Amino acid sequence: MSARPGPADRDGYAVFYNLESRWADNDIYGHINNVAYYAYFDSAVNRFLIEEGGLAPTTDAVVGYVVSSSANYFSPVSYPETLSLGLKILRLGDRSVTWEVGVFASQAAHSCVTGTFTHAFVDRLTGRSAAIPCSIREAIAKHFTPG
Amino acid sequence: MSARPGPADRDGYAVFYNLESRWADNDIYGHINNVAYYAYFDSAVNRFLIEEGGLAPTTDAVVGYVVSSSANYFSPVSYPETLSLGLKILRLGDRSVTWEVGVFASQAAHSCVTGTFTHAFVDRLTGRSAAIPCSIREAIAKHFTPG
Amino acid sequence: MSARPGPADRDGYAVFYNLESRWADNDIYGHINNVAYYAYFDSAVNRFLIEEGGLAPTTDAVVGYVVSSSANYFSPVSYPETLSLGLKILRLGDRSVTWEVGVFASQAAHSCVTGTFTHAFVDRLTGRSAAIPCSIREAIAKHFTPG
Amino acid sequence: MSARPGPADRDGYAVFYNLESRWADNDIYGHINNVAYYAYFDSAVNRFLIEEGGLAPTTDAVVGYVVSSSANYFSPVSYPETLSLGLKILRLGDRSVTWEVGVFASQAAHSCVTGTFTHAFVDRLTGRSAAIPCSIREAIAKHFTPG
Numbered sequence: 001m002s003a004r005p006g007p008a009d010r011d012g013y014a015v016f017y018n019l020e021s022r023w024a025d026n027d028i029y030g031h032i033n034n035v036a037y038y039a040y041f042d043s044a045v046n047r048f049l050i051e052e053g054g055l056a057p058t059t060d061a062v063v064g065y066v067v068s069s070s071a072n073y074f075s076p077v078s079y080p081e082t083l084s085l086g087l088k089i090l091r092l093g094d095r096s097v098t099w100e101v102g103v104f105a106s107q108a109a110h111s112c113v114t115g116t117f118t119h120a121f122v123d124r125l126t127g128r129s130a131a132i133p134c135s136i137r138e139a140i141a142k143h144f145t146p147g
Numbered sequence: 148m149s150a151r152p153g154p155a156d157r158d159g160y161a162v163f164y165n166l167e168s169r170w171a172d173n174d175i176y177g178h179i180n181n182v183a184y185y186a187y188f189d190s191a192v193n194r195f196l197i198e199e200g201g202l203a204p205t206t207d208a209v210v211g212y213v214v215s216s217s218a219n220y221f222s223p224v225s226y227p228e229t230l231s232l233g234l235k236i237l238r239l240g241d242r243s244v245t246w247e248v249g250v251f252a253s254q255a256a257h258s259c260v261t262g263t264f265t266h267a268f269v270d271r272l273t274g275r276s277a278a279i280p281c282s283i284r285e286a287i288a289k290h291f292t293p294g
Numbered sequence: 295m296s297a298r299p300g301p302a303d304r305d306g307y308a309v310f311y312n313l314e315s316r317w318a319d320n321d322i323y324g325h326i327n328n329v330a331y332y333a334y335f336d337s338a339v340n341r342f343l344i345e346e347g348g349l350a351p352t353t354d355a356v357v358g359y360v361v362s363s364s365a366n367y368f369s370p371v372s373y374p375e376t377l378s379l380g381l382k383i384l385r386l387g388d389r390s391v392t393w394e395v396g397v398f399a400s401q402a403a404h405s406c407v408t409g410t411f412t413h414a415f416v417d418r419l420t421g422r423s424a425a426i427p428c429s430i431r432e433a434i435a436k437h438f439t440p441g
Numbered sequence: 442m443s444a445r446p447g448p449a450d451r452d453g454y455a456v457f458y459n460l461e462s463r464w465a466d467n468d469i470y471g472h473i474n475n476v477a478y479y480a481y482f483d484s485a486v487n488r489f490l491i492e493e494g495g496l497a498p499t500t501d502a503v504v505g506y507v508v509s510s511s512a513n514y515f516s517p518v519s520y521p522e523t524l525s526l527g528l529k530i531l532r533l534g535d536r537s538v539t540w541e542v543g544v545f546a547s548q549a550a551h552s553c554v555t556g557t558f559t560h561a562f563v564d565r566l567t568g569r570s571a572a573i574p575c576s577i578r579e580a581i582a583k584h585f586t587p588g
Contacts, residue, residue: 004509017167018167019167019169020164020165020166020190021190022166022186022187022189022190023186023189023190023193023194023322023327024189024190024318024321024327024329024330026204026321026322027318027320027321027322028317028320028321028322028324028498029498029504029506029565030205030322031506033317033318033483034479034483034507034510035318035476035479035480035483036318038475038476038479039169039170039171039476040169042169042170042171042474042475042476043167043168043169043170043171043226043227046170046226047170047227050227051227057177057470058177058469063470065470065472065514065517066475066514067445067513067514068445068511068513068514069475069511069512070509070510070511070512071510071511072508072509073506073507073508073509076506079190079193080190080193080197080198124470151361151362170468170469170474171465171468171474171476171477173468173469174464174465174467174468174469175351175352175464175467175468175469175471176351176357176359176418177469178359180336180464180465181332181336181360182329182332182333182336182465183465185328185329185332186329189327189329204322204323205322210323212323212367212370213328213367214298214366214367215298215365215366215367216328216364216365217363217364217365218362218363218364219361219362220359220360220361220362223359271323311461312461313461313463314458314459314460314461314484315484316460316480316481316483316484317480317483317484317487317488318480318483318484320498324498324499333463333464333465334463336463336464336465337461337462337463337464337465337520337521340464340521341464341521344521345521351467351471352471373484374484374487374488374491374492
């Protein structure tokens, strides 16, 4: 097993989105459930693709399918906390992009959860691997500096 | 079957909360799924109970359990819309409160969905019906005028 | 306010589906959250439409959109209970169908939750009201006796 | 980046649970959303802890908190598929256990998704790390052979 990473600070993330937690995110232990964080990652990354990259999920021929994801959980947070989600590019390929998402409680300097999230782009009709659409590549180039 | 109500305007609601939709709220038809709206109702009402009424869900002896709920769906809305949730008191009893929740797309004058949501207050240990806690009753009196 | 209905017994339901509860269905109070039951209704009714009525949600021109739903909650149930969902037709029109769904814990004679769920059929491209597809109408006729 | 693993076959898993997919698991692309699989992992692992290991989530002093998780997605599956979830122990420590969960479509020889899921055991009141409870350790010893 490789060493577990620690909480991240906000400096490494170039784009942030606020996200309201929901009552149903809390589980029986009174904290936001581990599953909910993946819904946050999905929402933040797709918001970027849609709002900055012009992705139209219902009509585009090429869309991003998730091929892998992961999360490390450092400290519990509970609804009704408003969260801040930071985005970073870990790896940008021709046909896939791996994001890191840092989740921060509203006043926190360090992430309570850090995740990774890889989209492979696919032609929806054929299911075949496809190049990242230009508009998305340009949005990434505009907002993120190469790591 | 009684007549189906129509969309509501914003005037009837006294308290509003913003709520970000999420990628997973959209269903296979490309719209926010009917189920997600109930998660919104739950989140808005409990946010009021916690932030204004002092409810502490993990430790309070008396809490609100949902005994009935309903929704009418008027027009489809899709992620990544940011929604506005309006709260209104439909009925305030000694031991229960029925809320109406209006869900508005960000620029919309009329609700896309209107729901009802009844909390009966219960002693968690015994499961018996209990009076609405004073702090919650005071918060309701402060923010809502009797209908 | 009309009188609140009581728990239903199993006799009134003509079709049953089992459904596994999930860890995340439990909320902070340790019971299946009110919202999760609507996901159960949606799953049971659409399973009938797909498996018995031939609905193909990704390709059919006419599909069912939910226009109203409701639930009464009678007794708390918790994950990892396996639930049984009973279906009944409350009202069958030319263009819409209202279902009643009874949710039963595995050994229970009476429903813990009873809900209603109305699908209006719609042409997906135009958004206009449409007749219930023949294959769905036939499946309903085969499995349910007119009430 | 390390090499991405491929689909697993059923032989490596010692315990299996069936799980019904739900309508809301499908996302806008018509497949079960990446997030839903983590709800499946959580449900299968906790079902084992509760039913075989005697975990009582509402009352036990020591419970398992998720500290990391991951998934690789190999092939899309859609509601209303009934899934089979296989459990395997990847690493058993004094205070934590890492599970591998293989998700199989009903007739499939190979997993559509494979995930990992690490529970660290914690004293709920103090938040401090705790030994895995004996009843859980015995259930693991009974059902899984050391890897």
